[in-house]
Amino acid sequence: MSVPSIASTIARRRLAVAVHSPRYASVWQSCTAPTPGIESRHLSRRYIPATLAAGQRRAFTQTASQRLATPDESFDPNSIEREVDEVDVCIVGGGPAGLSAAIKLKQLANEAGNEDFRVLLLEKAGEIGDHIVSGNVMEPGAIEELIPDWKSEDNPNAFKDITPATKDRMRFLTKAGSIPIPAPPQMNNHGNYILSLNQFTKWLGERAEEVGVEIYAGFAGSEILYTHDGCVKGVATNDLGIDRSGRPKDSFERGMEFHARVTLLAEGCHGSLTKQVIKKYDLRRDSQPQTYGLGIKEVWEIDPAKFEKGLVAHSLGYPLPKDTYGGGWMYHFGDNMVSIGLVVGLDYPNPWLAPYGEFQKMKHHPFYSQYLEGGKCISYGARTLNEGGFQSIPKCAFPGGALIGDTAGFLNVPKIKGTHTAMRSGMLAAEATYSALSSESDKEGSVFLFDYEDKLRSSSIWKELKQVRNMRPSFHTALGIYGGILYSGLEAFLFRGKMPWTLKHHEGDHAATKLADKQPKIDYPKPDGKISFDILTSVSRTGTNHEEDQPCHLQVKDWDKHAELEYPKYKGVENRFCPAGVYEYIEDESKDIGVRFQINSQNCIHCKTCDIKVPDQDINWQTPQGGEGPKYTMT
Numbered sequence: 235m236s237v238p239s240i241a242s243t244i245a246r247r248r249l250a251v252a253v254h255s256p257r258y259a260s261v262w263q264s265c266t267a268p269t270p271g272i273e274s275r276h277l278s279r280r281y282i283p284a285t286l287a288a289g290q291r292r293a294f295t296q297t298a299s300q301r302l303a304t305p306d307e308s309f310d311p312n313s314i315e316r317e318v319d320e321v322d323v324c325i326v327g328g329g330p331a332g333l334s335a336a337i338k339l340k341q342l343a344n345e346a347g348n349e350d351f352r353v354l355l356l357e358k359a360g361e362i363g364d365h366i367v368s369g370n371v372m373e374p375g376a377i378e379e380l381i382p383d384w385k386s387e388d389n390p391n392a393f394k395d396i397t398p399a400t401k402d403r404m405r406f407l408t409k410a411g412s413i414p415i416p417a418p419p420q421m422n423n424h425g426n427y428i429l430s431l432n433q434f435t436k437w438l439g440e441r442a443e444e445v446g447v448e449i450y451a452g453f454a455g456s457e458i459l460y461t462h463d464g465c466v467k468g469v470a471t472n473d474l475g476i477d478r479s480g481r482p483k484d485s486f487e488r489g490m491e492f493h494a495r496v497t498l499l500a501e502g503c504h505g506s507l508t509k510q511v512i513k514k515y516d517l518r519r520d521s522q523p524q525t526y527g528l529g530i531k532e533v534w535e536i537d538p539a540k541f542e543k544g545l546v547a548h549s550l551g552y553p554l555p556k557d558t559y560g561g562g563w564m565y566h567f568g569d570n571m572v573s574i575g576l577v578v579g580l581d582y583p584n585p586w587l588a589p590y591g592e593f594q595k596m597k598h599h600p601f602y603s604q605y606l607e608g609g610k611c612i613s614y615g616a617r618t619l620n621e622g623g624f625q626s627i628p629k630c631a632f633p634g635g636a637l638i639g640d641t642a643g644f645l646n647v648p649k650i651k652g653t654h655t656a657m658r659s660g661m662l663a664a665e666a667t668y669s670a671l672s673s674e675s676d677k678e679g680s681v682f683l684f685d686y687e688d689k690l691r692s693s694s695i696w697k698e699l700k701q702v703r704n705m706r707p708s709f710h711t712a713l714g715i716y717g718g719i720l721y722s723g724l725e726a727f728l729f730r731g732k733m734p735w736t737l738k739h740h741e742g743d744h745a746a747t748k749l750a751d752k753q754p755k756i757d758y759p760k761p762d763g764k765i766s767f768d769i770l771t772s773v774s775r776t777g778t779n780h781e782e783d784q785p786c787h788l789q790v791k792d793w794d795k796h797a798e799l800e801y802p803k804y805k806g807v808e809n810r811f812c813p814a815g816v817y818e819y820i821e822d823e824s825k826d827i828g829v830r831f832q833i834n835s836q837n838c839i840h841c842k843t844c845d846i847k848v849p850d851q852d853i854n855w856q857t858p859q860g861g862e863g864p865k866y867t868m869t
């Protein structure tokens with residue numbers, strides 16, 4: 235058996251990073267010249283980077299063999315020590331927040347002539363950007379500060395795929411009609427840009443490599459590592475090649491440890507490591523529960539005659555019932571491309587509601603269907619987003635690290651925008667980290683980023699989230715969506731966040747789910763295959779993939795017990811809230827409740843809804859093997 239060890243994989247990836255950095259130009263030139271037309275990044279995997287490993291970087295701590303020569307039944311994977319790499323800063327998550335933090339850190343280090351300052355970023359997707367789903371209309375303030383010439387014509391590496399937002403349209407939808415409503419100032423998109431965040435993130439990843447960030451895509455952070463006195467000292471990636479029952483296979487590779495003086499968690503909404511850290515340090519002690527929405531989207535290529543470049547349209551109302559918060563969007567960008575989607579607040583009470591079914595229904599409304607008819611759906615994706623806002627922000631610094639971006643909850647809900655706040659929080663954390671690491675006299679002790687918390691409080695993030703803090707919770711009144719719209723209108727146009735009160739989020743979204751017998755059943759129309767699609771067709775458009783023979787990353791201790799607990803009360807709510815058809819209840823007469831619970835984990839698109847919405851909180855989303863999951867395009 236000959237499989238590459240993690241060490242050699244990483245070494246090859248290090249070279250891949252190095253070849254983008256002018257600093258390593260000479261190393262690269264000493265290797266065989268690349269074949270013209272093939273990207274150096276991919277090419278680099280063919281070379282053994284002995285020169286680089288010996289001369290340019292700190293060596294890995296060499297431990298016992300990372301591969302298993304003869305796996306046997308009694309073998310305990312944990313008995314093999316993990317390799318350790320020591321870096322200055324370890325960032326988990328290569329979205330806008332993580333990449334902005336990484337770029338800013340290396341910019342600061344490079345400016346100070348401290349080029350050996352190591353910033354390492356782990357991303358669970360096979361390639362940077364592959365797991366990113368967003369709208370996206372972006373406020374450009376943060377990127378302009380980070381990379382001032384990001385869209386300049388003089389910059390050969392500028393990000394080109396942007397469409398200036400030119401028109402805002404806001405409608406309240408009835409079943410067949412649409413009523414214009416005034417767009418609150420927050421929804422004014424003048425000066426913003428429509429783009430695919432998944433493409434933008436890929437571009438940001440390249441910029442990060444240019445300044446010397448070491449990016450390891452395909453590596454999922456699966457465990458937080460602590461010092462003996464309880465500070466975070468880094469993360470470990472999961473073992474590869476473990477079978478469904480937890481035994482090592484021929485392809486077994488032990489995970490790897492990354493030790494850092496500062497670990498920044500940038501996992502996006504509801505991060506799996508963040509969950510552990512929030513619990514360990516009780517970071518929510520002074521904040522309210524986080525609440526969430528699920529965003530489901532498609533990208534379409536539409537008839538050029540119907541294309542209105544720069545149009546930013548939003549809707550409230552149909553198809554969602556009045557007890558459910560949410561709204562639709564449609565952005566026209568690029569060449570005849572349309573991003574269309576629906577956000578459904580996960581505090582919806584009716585377990586018969588299926589966000590996926592609501593989205594399919596929404597597309598048939600004339601406000602949307604007039605554009606989609608004759609077009610082609612090219613992409614599908616879904617991801618949760620934070621809706622708790624200001625009152626749900628936890629403590630963001632902990633001993634040895636910090637939370638940045640959506641995993642801390644910086645999304646501005648009325649704007650449905652979090653990219654600029656995610657990036658800015660990453661940059662603030664980077665500044666606080668760099669000054670803490672460069673000014674300390676004691677280079678061994680743990681670092682607490684007090685400065686980051688202070689910077690957040692005096693930043694534009696704090697100001698804008700505080701201003702809109704009462705809008706989302708105002709939808710909890712008995713008037714439902716109508717009360718919320720009315721109150722939000724007053725907040726947007728009159729109060730402007732200046733009223734002395736702060737409305738509360740009373741409970742987590744899972745607790746809002748009511749018993750199925752007490753709620754009206756919802757029947758969704760059959761998809762027509764032109765504008766609406768069945769869920770498996772949509773999943774096939776995500777490119778998602780997971781090896782089947784591995785421990786289920788959707789951890790449910792006992793499937794039968796789960797079914798006995800949930801099914802009688804909620805009649806298969808998991809099947810309806812999951813936008814990828816992962817959960818099923820299959821008729822089975824041998825079971826007391828007449829059905830068997832089934833998890834098709836290979837379809838998972840990493841949206842995190844199940845972990846948030848399952849009423850009895852007995853599904854734990856964990857990272858599967860690095861490199862698995864969706865392979866999104868244009869999302």
Ligand SMILES: Cc1cc2nc3c(=O)[nH]c(=O)nc-3n(C[C@H](O)[C@H](O)[C@H](O)COP(=O)(O)OP(=O)(O)OC[C@H]3O[C@@H](n4cnc5c(N)ncnc54)[C@H](O)[C@@H]3O)c2cc1C
Pocket residue numbers: 326327328329330331332356357358359363365366367368369370371372373431453454455456500501502503505506507528529530531575617618619638639640641645650651652653654656857
């Ligand atoms: C449907 C939808 C529409 C939106 N529309 C807009 C909009 O129009 N404008 C706007 O500004 N914002 C919008 N947002 C919000 C915006 O997308 C987010 O605020 C932004 O992406 C947050 O960036 P982030 O880096 O914090 O997290 P993410 O973008 O979620 O990135 C996190 C990254 O970390 C990786 N990761 C997670 N866990 C691990 C782990 N354990 N190990 C390794 N890697 C890990 C993920 O794979 C991912 O690549 C929208 C969001 C959604 C869901």
Ligand code: SF4
Pocket residue numbers: 788811812813814815816817837838839840841842843844845855
């Ligand atoms: S299994 Fe959970 S995380 Fe995966 S797609 Fe379904 S709801 Fe989302």
